Structures are given as C-alpha cells and as structure tokens.
Amino acid sequence: MKKLFLFFALLTGLNLNAQTNSDWKWIHPTPQGQTLNWFRMISPTTWVAAGDYGIFLKTTNAGLTWKSSTGGYNSSLYPLAPIYSNFRSGWFIDSNIILLATNSSRGIVRTTNGGLSFDTVQIFPSNATFNAFHFINSTTGYVVGNTTVKIMKTTNAGLNWTPVPGVANNTYNCIYASDTNNIKAGSSSGNVFITTDAGVNWTTSNTGATSTVTAMAFINNNTGYVAGNSGLFRYTTNGGANWSGINPTTSSLTSIKISGDQVIVGGLVSSKNIYSTTDNGQTWTNFNYDNQDIQMNNVYGLDKIGNTIVIAGSFGDMMKSTNNGALWTPLTMRVSYANMSDIYAQSGNGRVIAIGTYAGAPGSIFFSSNGGANWTTSNFVHGLSNQPSSIDMINSSTGYVSGRFGLFIKTTNGGENWDTSLSGNPVTSQYFGNGIDFINENTGWMVGGTPGIGGVTKIFKTTNGGVNWTEQTPANTGPIGVKIEMFNANTGYFTHSGGISKTTNGGENWTVTTPPAVGSVTYNNIDVIDANTVITGGNNTQVYRTTNGGVSWDSLNFPVKSGTIFSTHWLNAQVGVAASVIGVIGKTTNGGQSWEIYNNGGYTVYSVKMVHPDTIYSVCGNTTGGQVIKYAKGVMTGVVTFENQSPEDYTLKQNYPNPFNPVTTIEFNLPKAGTVSLQIFDITGRLISSEINNLSLAKGNYKTQFSGNNLSSGIYFYSLVVDGKNIQTKKMSLIK
Numbered sequence: 001m002k003k004l005f006l007f008f009a010l011l012t013g014l015n016l017n018a019q020t021n022s023d024w025k026w027i028h029p030t031p032q033g034q035t036l037n038w039f040r041m042i043s044p045t046t047w048v049a050a051g052d053y054g055i056f057l058k059t060t061n062a063g064l065t066w067k068s069s070t071g072g073y074n075s076s077l078y079p080l081a082p083i084y085s086n087f088r089s090g091w092f093i094d095s096n097i098i099l100l101a102t103n104s105s106r107g108i109v110r111t112t113n114g115g116l117s118f119d120t121v122q123i124f125p126s127n128a129t130f131n132a133f134h135f136i137n138s139t140t141g142y143v144v145g146n147t148t149v150k151i152m153k154t155t156n157a158g159l160n161w162t163p164v165p166g167v168a169n170n171t172y173n174c175i176y177a178s179d180t181n182n183i184k185a186g187s188s189s190g191n192v193f194i195t196t197d198a199g200v201n202w203t204t205s206n207t208g209a210t211s212t213v214t215a216m217a218f219i220n221n222n223t224g225y226v227a228g229n230s231g232l233f234r235y236t237t238n239g240g241a242n243w244s245g246i247n248p249t250t251s252s253l254t255s256i257k258i259s260g261d262q263v264i265v266g267g268l269v270s271s272k273n274i275y276s277t278t279d280n281g282q283t284w285t286n287f288n289y290d291n292q293d294i295q296m297n298n299v300y301g302l303d304k305i306g307n308t309i310v311i312a313g314s315f316g317d318m319m320k321s322t323n324n325g326a327l328w329t330p331l332t333m334r335v336s337y338a339n340m341s342d343i344y345a346q347s348g349n350g351r352v353i354a355i356g357t358y359a360g361a362p363g364s365i366f367f368s369s370n371g372g373a374n375w376t377t378s379n380f381v382h383g384l385s386n387q388p389s390s391i392d393m394i395n396s397s398t399g400y401v402s403g404r405f406g407l408f409i410k411t412t413n414g415g416e417n418w419d420t421s422l423s424g425n426p427v428t429s430q431y432f433g434n435g436i437d438f439i440n441e442n443t444g445w446m447v448g449g450t451p452g453i454g455g456v457t458k459i460f461k462t463t464n465g466g467v468n469w470t471e472q473t474p475a476n477t478g479p480i481g482v483k484i485e486m487f488n489a490n491t492g493y494f495t496h497s498g499g500i501s502k503t504t505n506g507g508e509n510w511t512v513t514t515p516p517a518v519g520s521v522t523y524n525n526i527d528v529i530d531a532n533t534v535i536t537g538g539n540n541t542q543v544y545r546t547t548n549g550g551v552s553w554d555s556l557n558f559p560v561k562s563g564t565i566f567s568t569h570w571l572n573a574q575v576g577v578a579a580s581v582i583g584v585i586g587k588t589t590n591g592g593q594s595w596e597i598y599n600n601g602g603y604t605v606y607s608v609k610m611v612h613p614d615t616i617y618s619v620c621g622n623t624t625g626g627q628v629i630k631y632a633k634g635v636m637t638g639v640v641t642f643e644n645q646s647p648e649d650y651t652l653k654q655n656y657p658n659p660f661n662p663v664t665t666i667e668f669n670l671p672k673a674g675t676v677s678l679q680i681f682d683i684t685g686r687l688i689s690s691e692i693n694n695l696s697l698a699k700g701n702y703k704t705q706f707s708g709n710n711l712s713s714g715i716y717f718y719s720l721v722v723d724g725k726n727i728q729t730k731k732m733s734l735i736k
Contacts, residue, residue, distance in 0.1 A: 024600045027372030028628040029334035031066035036312040038089045039301025049312050050100050054084025056115045063331040071118030073105035081560045081584045082599040091133035099158045101130035110158050123161050134175045144172035144185050164199040173214045178221035186213030194240050207234040207243040215256045227253035227265045235280045245281035255302040266299035287325030294330045315625040335375045336363030336626035340619035344393045347611040351396045353415040354619050354628050357387040367415035372630055380418040390436045402433035402446050408466050422466040431458045435483035447481030447494045455479030457496050461507050472507040485528040493534055495523035502550050513550025527570045537565025543578050556592025560584050567608045575613050579605035600629040645701045647671050652720040652728040659733040662709040668720050672699045677721040708734040
C-alpha cells in the first residue's frame with residue numbers, strides 16, 4: 001500500500017502542472033475554438049489535435065471528453081504576453097512522445113507525456129517555419145519548412161536536428177521517407193523533390209500541375225499520393241517518376257489519408273465535402289459533412305481508423321463519422337459563430353449572456369443559466385448593418401442591448417427573448433450605439449456617433465426605458481463615443497476618441513476631464529468605482545485611474561505592450577482585470593501596483609467581467625467563432641455539501657455505496673483551510689476526473705457525489721490532495 005500511495009502522490013504532482021493557465025477554460029465552443037491544423041488517431045479511442053496559438057487537445061474516449069493545454073514557443077509579437085506560436089502539424093511516435101511543427105519559432109515542440117507538458121527544441125537562433133514531419137522509426141525522422149528549414153533530419157526522436165545535404169532553396173510543405181536514402185518532399189509549382197541516396201543527389205519531379213503540393217501520403221517507396229492547391233491530386237506507382245490522377249475539386253486540398261484501397265482528401269471546400277476514391281483518383285465520391293450546428297468550411301486535419309473518420313479545421317470544429325463518411329456528428333459543441341463584443345455575467349454559477357455580430361441567423365445573442373455549462377441561442381436575429389455592441393443588465397432578468405444604426409432591444413427573461421420594437425428610433429437610427437448604461441429599468445444613456453474622419457460623438461438619454469431618447473450635448477468634438485458608466489442619476493463618465501467626459505447633473509452638461517495620457521488616445525472602457533474614482537484603458541496599452549474625478553490620472557503600469565486595452569472590469573478600487581489582444585488578460589488585487597498576466601487562449605478580448613476575484617468571464621472577437629472563456633480558480637464538477645465542524649485530522653472516508661453503479665458518495669474532513677483537490681484515477685494510474693480542482697476550502701466536513709456514468713466497470717482510486725500534498729488514497733469498485 002505504501003508503494004501505491006507514493007505512486008499516486010507523484011502522479012498527482014504531475015497533473016497539477018499539466019496545463020498552461022489551466023484555470024482558464026473554454027465554455028463556448030467546447031472543447032475549444034482555435035483553428036486546428038493537425039489531427040491524428042493514435043488508436044480507435046486515443047486522438048490528438050493541435051492548432052493555432054499553441055493549442056493541443058487529447059481524448060482517450062473517442063471524443064467524448066477532451067483535455068486541452070497550450071504550450072510551445074512564446075510569440076515575440078508582444079513581450080511578456082504568454083502568447084504561443086501556432087502549431088502547423090505534428091507526428092506521434094507513440095501516445096506519449098509527440099512532435100509539433102511550429103510557425104515563426106526557433107525550433108520544434110516536443111512532449112514526452114502525451115501533452116501534459118511541452119519542451120521546446122531550439123534549432124535556429126532566429127524564427128523559422130516548420131511545416132511537416134515524417135518518421136521512418138521511433139528515432140529517425142525528417143522535418144520540412146521554409147527556406148530556413150528546408151529539410152532536416154533527426155536520429156534521436158527529435159532532440160537534435162541536422163540539415164539534409166544538397167537541398168534546393170525552396171519552401172517544402174510535406175515529406176515522406178521510406179528509409180534514410182529514399183526521401184520525397186513536396187514544394188511549389190507542382191514539384192516533388194526526390195533523392196535516392198540520402199540527399200547526395202536530388203531530382204525534380206513535376207506532377208503535371210503548377211499548383212503547390214501541400215500534402216503527401218505513401219504506401220511504400222513506389223506507391224503514393226500528393227494533394228495541393230486548386231484541387232491538385234496525383235498518384236505514382238514508380239516512386240514519383242510519373243504521376244497521374246484527376247482532381248476531385250478546384251478548391252485547395254490540405255490533407256490526405258490512405259486507408260486500405262481508399263484514399264481520402266480534404267481541404268478548403270465551401271461545399272463542406274471531403275472526397276474519397278478507391279481507384280487512384282479516376283472517380284471520386286463526395287462525403288458531405290454539412291451540419292446545421294457546424295459551419296466548418298476548411299478541413300486542415302483528417303484521419304481514419306476502421307470506419308471512423310474524423311475531420312478538424314477552422315474555429316476548432318471537429319466532426320466524426322463512424323460509417324465511413326455516410327453520416328456525421330459534431331465533436332465540437334457550439335450554438336454560435338458570432339464575432340463577440342460584450343458579455344454579462346451574474347456572480348456564482350449563474351446567468352451569462354454573450355453578444356456579438358452574427359447577421360441573418362440566431363446566435364448573435366446566446367445565454368447560459370449555469371455559468372456557461374450549457375448555452376441556448378435567443379430569438380434575436382439582426383441584419384447586416386445593425387450589429388449588437390453593448391449589453392447592460394439591470395438584474396439577471398431585465399436588460400438592454402445597443403448597437404449600430406439605432407439597434408436597441410430589451411429582455412425581461414434573462415436574454416431568452418428580446419423586444420425589438422424600440423429599435424430604429426429616428427433620434428438614434430443614424431448612429432452607432434457603442435455603449436449603454438442604465439441605472440434602473442427606465443433611466444439610461446447611450447453613447448456612440450459616427451466613426452472616422454469627420455465623425456461625431458453622440459450621447460442620448462431615456463427616462464422611459466428607450467421609448468423616447470433625448471440627445472445631450474457632448475463637450476468634445478470629433479469621433480466617437482465608446483463606453484459609458486453612471487455612478488448614479490447625476491454623476492457619470494463616458495469615453496471617446498481623445499479623452500473622457502464627465503457629468504454631475506445627469507448629462508445636462510458634460511465636461512472633458514484632464515486627459516489620462518498625452519496624445520491622441522482612444523479610451524475603450526470605463527469603470528466607475530465611486531463618484532471620483534474611475535478606471536479606464538486606452539489604445540496605448542495602458543490602464544489609468546483617477547481618484548479626484550478626472551482632475552489628474554495615474555498610470556497603473558500594465559506590463560504588456562500589446563497595442564490596446566479593450567476592456568477593464570473592477571470589483572472595487574483594488575481588485576480588477578484588464579484585457580487586450582490575443583487572449584492577454586491582466587489581474588490585480590492591489591490597485592495596479594502589480595499584475596498577474598494570463599492568456600485565456602482566445603483571440604482579441606473585447607470584453608471581460610469579473611464576478612469574483614477568482615471568477616472571470618471573457619469574450620473574444622475580431623474573429624468569428626463565438627469565443628467565450630472562463631477563469632475559475634478552483635473548480636468543482638459536482639455539488640459539495642459543507643458542514644461547519646472542527647475535525648482534528650485530515651480524513652478521507654471510504655466511499656458509499658461500494659461497489660457502486662453509477663453514483664457514489666465521498667466524504668472528507670479538513671482540520672484547517674487549504675487548497676483542495678479530489679482526484680479520480682483508473683487502475684493504470686491515469687487521471688480521469690478532478691471532482692474538486694485546486695479549490696480553496698475552509699475547515700470542516702465535506703461530502704460530494706461522484707458519477708461513473710461514462711466509465712466502464714472496474715477498480716478506481718480517489719485521492720485527497722491538500723496544499724499540493726497527497727493526504728490519502730482509497731480504492732472503489734464500479735460494477736455495471
């Protein structure tokens with residue numbers, strides 16, 4: 001038993017560091033929303049995928065659940081920001097050792113524990129682009145890339161790389177090697193470069209096309225296939241000396257898979273087809289994966305085992321067919337592809353409403369009643385011009401959304417339905433409504449105007465819930481009102497290009513405060529803590545605070561120079577967050593004296609809401625995909641019952657009933673407060689669930705239920721971990 005205890009303690013230690021920024025979780029779409037560029041089925045149940053901004057996914061149950069992580073090379077785009085370079089492709093040596101090709105980095109990325117952690121293998125002193133791998137055994141393989149990389153070889157599973165000799169100065173997109181002498185690499189102009197003597201001599205074989213060769217797959221040194229831009233498809237039976245074949249499409253192809261006598265290709269096909277041939281491309285069958293919930297047009301990853309085909313691509317979408325392409329089901333769960341702009345979040349695991357641009361179909365507004373665990377689209381559909389911009393909820397039921405060209409809608413049931421009858425008011429219909437704030441159900445303000453050269457700032461007030469609007473006179477000239485927040489019926493502030501304006505009489509008069517920064521800065525957000533304490537952020541990547549109503553401002557020294565602060569949100573004068581581009585979010589608990597910098601894994605963070613110091617919701621825009629990502633410092637997957645007792649010792653009790661099917665109860669006692677995890681392992685030591693994950697709990701007695709509904713019968717173990725130390729491990733039996 002002592003050996004088992006030590007084994008679980010070590011395993012738990014590994015898992016706690018398994019995921020970069022593991023407190024940030026995608027809640028829409030799931031498992032995540034970044035484009036996937038590579039997908040492989042290691043076995044019928046274990047699959048991996050990788051894509052933009054260092055995202056890595058793994059499932060061990062054929063896509064029922066996924067574990068995500070990020071890693072690799074930090075992008076040099078913004079210093080201090082944890083932004084990772086894109087993964088372009090990969091190669092698995094086994095389920096633990098996986099190599100990943102990166103974009104704009106100094107080398108490749110390698111994991112030896114199935115994606116729990118990543119190592120960077122530097123090859124060059126400056127950035128290069130790596131496109132694809134091929135290994136001939138567990139140690140010897142090749143990587144190709146741009147003109148810096150060309151073709152390189154490893155003999156120790158990717159730890160060291162040397163250039164292959166005699167390679168022409170081209171970009172190479174794909175590679176196959178049957179052994180160390182016979183190597184083929186695809187490049188531009190329909191060319192495949194071939195060596196039969198380990199690179200001493202090279203010949204150029206043209207496929208009979210001028211399009212770039214992007215993918216290749218070979219059965220052996222003689223027989224293989226290539227695919228590429230403009231629908232290029234060719235096959236050879238003599239090692240590339242001759243090529244033939246008929247293109248299945250005019251769209252560019254990115255991936256190719258051989259499965260017995262079947263060859264499948266996929267790519268950038270707007271008709272949502274992948275193509276299958278069993279006669280070397282003489283005839284083709286279309287596998288249409290069109291689905292009302294998934295709009296993936298671009299397939300970058302494709303694999304097949306048995307009759308199961310999986311495709312992956314744009315917006316993180318994945319789909320699966322278990323009958324060789326006849327029927328398809330989504331592996332990605334989503335309700336929207338909106339370009340997100342704003343979010344409302346209730347404290348706790350309550351109501352969340354996300355808004356964005358998604359013209360002509362439901363999905364521009366979607367909501368959750370359980371903290372983002374499930375989502376539903378609202379009834380609202382907008383046109384091409386009147387996109388939603390800003391949301392303000394009076395409470396969890398009643399609120400408003402403003403947008404472009406007079407868009408103004410109201411909900412009284414938490415975002416499920418929206419009344420559009422108030423839109424198109426002639427007073428506001430010519431202008432953008434960028435920001436909105438209501439102090440009660442009747443009284444509110446909207447700011448906006450027209451952007452660009454010659455643009456103007458507009459501000460409007462309503463006292464009857466948006467039935468009528470009165471235009472107020474701003475003190476500033478030029479474009480454009482951005483965000484507004486009122487402290488009460490009299491005092492409030494709004495931001496605009498070049499500065500911040502203030503009123504102390506409900507907007508009858510507005511005055512421009514002292515500018516927070518020198519120069520032409522647009523301030524994109526405003527948080528009013530009290531009548532005099534205000535915090536804002538600008539497109540100079542800085543956060544500012546005034547404590548005297550705008551007479552003077554202090555910089556809060558946001559450390560990441562990432563272009564623009566798009567959103568801030570503060571619980572009080574000390575605790576707040578600021579958000580910027582490509583997932584960058586900073587959190588402070590001491591009024592900006594210091595910052596913790598995170599990356600939520602998404603794109604440009606247009607809105608962030610902190611409902612608790614350890615719970616933050618964010619939406620990412622500047623791209624479609626409906627990106628909603630949540631920070632939860634310590635997560636419970638089930639309901640935990642707490643009794644305010646004072647136990648003397650740490651105790652992990654035996655579960656009951658035991659054996660169980662499928663639900664059992666687990667109890668534990670804490671003699672003092674601590675950071676607690678309750679983890680479930682299978683018989684092999686693989687972590688399968690964290691019922692409680694790094695959650696700060698007070699001393700007392702706790703009880704939670706664990707469900708084995710998605711597990712098979714067998715022996716399982718559960719461990720109580722407090723402050724990083726394994727307290728106890730016990731065994732339980734699931735019998736179905």
